[in-house]
Amino acid sequence: MRKKSSAPTMKDVAQEAGVALGTVSKVINGIPVGESYRIRVEAAISKLHYQVNSYAQGLKANKTYTVAVLIPNTKDPYFARLTNLINLSLTKRKYRMLLCCTDSDLSFEQEYITMAQQNKVDGIIGLTYNPNLLINPETPFVSIDRIMGANIPCVTCDNFMGGQLAAEKLADLGCRNVAFLRTGSSLTNEPNKRKAGFENGCLARNLHYETKILEDDDLIEEFETFLRERMQNGRLEFDGIFCSTDLLAYRIIQLLSKLSVKVPEDVQIIGFDGVRLFGDLDYICSTIVQPVSDIAEMCVQILLQDTLTARPPLICLPVSYAAGGTTKEPPERPESLSG
Amino acid sequence: MRKKSSAPTMKDVAQEAGVALGTVSKVINGIPVGESYRIRVEAAISKLHYQVNSYAQGLKANKTYTVAVLIPNTKDPYFARLTNLINLSLTKRKYRMLLCCTDSDLSFEQEYITMAQQNKVDGIIGLTYNPNLLINPETPFVSIDRIMGANIPCVTCDNFMGGQLAAEKLADLGCRNVAFLRTGSSLTNEPNKRKAGFENGCLARNLHYETKILEDDDLIEEFETFLRERMQNGRLEFDGIFCSTDLLAYRIIQLLSKLSVKVPEDVQIIGFDGVRLFGDLDYICSTIVQPVSDIAEMCVQILLQDTLTARPPLICLPVSYAAGGTTKEPPERPESLSG
DNA sequence: TTGTATGCGTTATCAT
DNA sequence: ATGATAACGCATACAA
Numbered sequence: 001m002r003k004k005s006s007a008p009t010m011k012d013v014a015q016e017a018g019v020a021l022g023t024v025s026k027v028i029n030g031i032p033v034g035e036s037y038r039i040r041v042e043a044a045i046s047k048l049h050y051q052v053n054s055y056a057q058g059l060k061a062n063k064t065y066t067v068a069v070l071i072p073n074t075k076d077p078y079f080a081r082l083t084n085l086i087n088l089s090l091t092k093r094k095y096r097m098l099l100c101c102t103d104s105d106l107s108f109e110q111e112y113i114t115m116a117q118q119n120k121v122d123g124i125i126g127l128t129y130n131p132n133l134l135i136n137p138e139t140p141f142v143s144i145d146r147i148m149g150a151n152i153p154c155v156t157c158d159n160f161m162g163g164q165l166a167a168e169k170l171a172d173l174g175c176r177n178v179a180f181l182r183t184g185s186s187l188t189n190e191p192n193k194r195k196a197g198f199e200n201g202c203l204a205r206n207l208h209y210e211t212k213i214l215e216d217d218d219l220i221e222e223f224e225t226f227l228r229e230r231m232q233n234g235r236l237e238f239d240g241i242f243c244s245t246d247l248l249a250y251r252i253i254q255l256l257s258k259l260s261v262k263v264p265e266d267v268q269i270i271g272f273d274g275v276r277l278f279g280d281l282d283y284i285c286s287t288i289v290q291p292v293s294d295i296a297e298m299c300v301q302i303l304l305q306d307t308l309t310a311r312p313p314l315i316c317l318p319v320s321y322a323a324g325g326t327t328k329e330p331p332e333r334p335e336s337l338s339g
Numbered sequence: 340m341r342k343k344s345s346a347p348t349m350k351d352v353a354q355e356a357g358v359a360l361g362t363v364s365k366v367i368n369g370i371p372v373g374e375s376y377r378i379r380v381e382a383a384i385s386k387l388h389y390q391v392n393s394y395a396q397g398l399k400a401n402k403t404y405t406v407a408v409l410i411p412n413t414k415d416p417y418f419a420r421l422t423n424l425i426n427l428s429l430t431k432r433k434y435r436m437l438l439c440c441t442d443s444d445l446s447f448e449q450e451y452i453t454m455a456q457q458n459k460v461d462g463i464i465g466l467t468y469n470p471n472l473l474i475n476p477e478t479p480f481v482s483i484d485r486i487m488g489a490n491i492p493c494v495t496c497d498n499f500m501g502g503q504l505a506a507e508k509l510a511d512l513g514c515r516n517v518a519f520l521r522t523g524s525s526l527t528n529e530p531n532k533r534k535a536g537f538e539n540g541c542l543a544r545n546l547h548y549e550t551k552i553l554e555d556d557d558l559i560e561e562f563e564t565f566l567r568e569r570m571q572n573g574r575l576e577f578d579g580i581f582c583s584t585d586l587l588a589y590r591i592i593q594l595l596s597k598l599s600v601k602v603p604e605d606v607q608i609i610g611f612d613g614v615r616l617f618g619d620l621d622y623i624c625s626t627i628v629q630p631v632s633d634i635a636e637m638c639v640q641i642l643l644q645d646t647l648t649a650r651p652p653l654i655c656l657p658v659s660y661a662a663g664g665t666t667k668e669p670p671e672r673p674e675s676l677s678g
Numbered sequence: 679t680t681g682t683a684t685g686c687g688t689t690a691t692c693a694t
Numbered sequence: 695a696t697g698a699t700a701a702c703g704c705a706t707a708c709a710a
Contacts, residue, residue, distance in 0.1 A: 003520050006401055007459075007477055009687055012355045012628060020697040025689060034695065052595030055403065056687035058394045059702050062345055069438075073423050080419035084412050087440045096458065099408075099438040101426045119435065121395045136388060180569075207574060247617050277616075277623070279414030284616070348703055364705060395703035398686050474691065636686040 085296035092283030167201025175240030424635035506540025514579030622663030
């Protein structure tokens with residue numbers, strides 16, 4: 001499909017209305033102008049279906065009202081929700097959002113950064129993994145979940161507290177022997193603190209614990225071996241498991257079902273993220289809920305704020321716990337929705 | 340966070356390299372230039388960290404390499420996946436994507452269209468509901484799931500065939516008395532054909548069927564009443580249900596569990612969309628799978644193609660069926676993934 | 679082959 | 695208050 005003839009410009013409007021260019025500009029920008037002139041210009045605008053050219057505006061003003069958002073993908077429900085909420089926050093402020101799905105690929109991340117800079121975005125929000133990202137210091141950047149350097153603010157949830165909360169919950173629910181399972185990137189980022197928080201909680205509550213962390217190229221089957229080795233007479237020695245993400249929790253639950261271990265009767269499971277079915281229905285599992293909405297809003301707010309003051313390097317937002325059916329409590333139900 | 344000093348321009352590069360503006364432009368655009376000049380220019384570019392200004396380019400070329408995508412949200416897993424795949428297709432072609440989450444709000448849809456046009460996007464892909472959307476005819480537009488007019492291509496899956504397939508599957512699985520349940524927008528769009536296809540399939544296979552369609556502001560509870568009325572001695576009179584979406588199927592399954600009706604033993608359920616947990620793990624339910632990847636690719640391809648020929652008004656892509664545990668078959672399992 | 683000049687659509691600074 | 699004009703950064707047609 002090819003674009004048809006080029007769109008009308010301010011010049012066309014000026015000619016149609018029989019006024020000067022500057023007058024048209026003033027009308028468009030709400031600068032006072034003679035009543036009769038305004039009416040003629042407005043008539044010409046609607047007659048020609050004139051629309052301002054944001055590109056010309058951006059070139060002139062050196063401001064594009066555009067923010068690039070780098071995220072691995074929008075298929076994962078947590079990323080999908082985060083993307084949606086960032087979009088909301090940006091739209092609320094009349095900003096446009098350039099979506100950049102990086103697939104967690106280090107090169108793609110860099111390419112998107114370059115693209116965004118060439119596009120003269122007013123800022124970038126990135127949930128990235130590349131430890132050597134080259135970002136032009138003149139482009140404001142806010143990182144999610146990873147500390148990237150002294151001058152780059154990082155927004156995350158309180159991962160340490162989340163881990164601790166998980167341990168406390170398991171203790172409250174009667175567990176005595178628990179495990180922490182983690183998978184994913186070997187790169188250091190904030191979510192790694194979930195482990196330390198969990199261990200801290202276990203110590204405080206006198207819980208015996210063990211941890212198992214998969215390397216980057218390990219298969220999920222490693223966990224099966226790990227768990228099998230800790231079964232005696234068809235009984236798992238753990239009565240509680242904390243998984244670093246809801247995704248992992250889900251897969252572990254599948255695995256346990258294969259091993260005929262019942263959840264939550266035999267072993268209670270807590271995940272992390274607060275993922276819900278279809279975005280806002282039931283939780284997949286009992287989980288530490290990230291304040292996604294606050295994270296999104298905070299990213300946008302910090303990115304777009306004018307003052308250079310009050311720019312703390314790391315912002316940790318509080319997490320909460322939600323029962324989702326994989327612990328011995330009644331699961332929380334979402335408010336009833338129509339449709 | 341404020342932008343630091345403004346970025347270097349071609350003029351700065353020219354001065355740094357001691358050459359003329361045009362020469363720099365040529366180097367950047369790969370137009371042959373004297374070896375020594377090229378080297379000096381490239382040195383200046385990397386010294387100054389120069390990056391072209393896409394806005395200036397776009398203004399000059401009247402082309403922005405940007406496409407706006409209008410979608411209700413990215414929380415719903417089907418929309419989330421579609422968004423991801425459209426992003427992929429666009430990126431592959433070096434296009435940027437402006438994400439516009441409309442929340443299915445008719446005014447937001449119009450506002451985003453206006454914004455996109457002011458942004459001089461090269462095209463718009465929209466899954467929209469506003470029947471009176473004002474779209475500048477000079478902006479190429481491809482619609483998803485809704486026919487918007489003679490000059491606007493519409494990409495969708497074969498909804499009719501999907502409905503028919505659902506009926507056939509239920510018949511094959513031994514059902515004799517089935518129901519079709521639908522909810523959502525009262526506006527006419529392609530997915531409405533699922534009902535006709537289902538009815539057609541039921542007739543062909545001699546299945547007795549009943550349909551229940553909720554109005555826009557009805558509550559999901561209406562379905563509970565409907566189903567309760569069709570129970571005798573704790574037994575539901577239907578042995579199969581086709582739901583217009585996986586989301587609805589999921590909610591109906593919850594409802595049935597409340598009524599102590601077992602799925603799939605007492606009643607088999609088929610949904611529509613092909614939604615999977617975490618994007619690519621298990622299906623939520625047995626379902627008619629939309630060819631999301633093909634839909635995304637087709638939208639982009641049609642939108643960006645140069646020729647005005649071969650632009651059929653309606654493109655129906657084939658659907659398939661996947662067992663997801665809510666029918667009397669072993670559910671399909673996704674290929675084992677690492678991590 | 680290299681440099682110069684003009685225009686893209688807009689805004690803002692001037693005179694008028 | 696209104697109209698003419700320069701400038702934003704880049705690409706290109708044209709002159710050197």
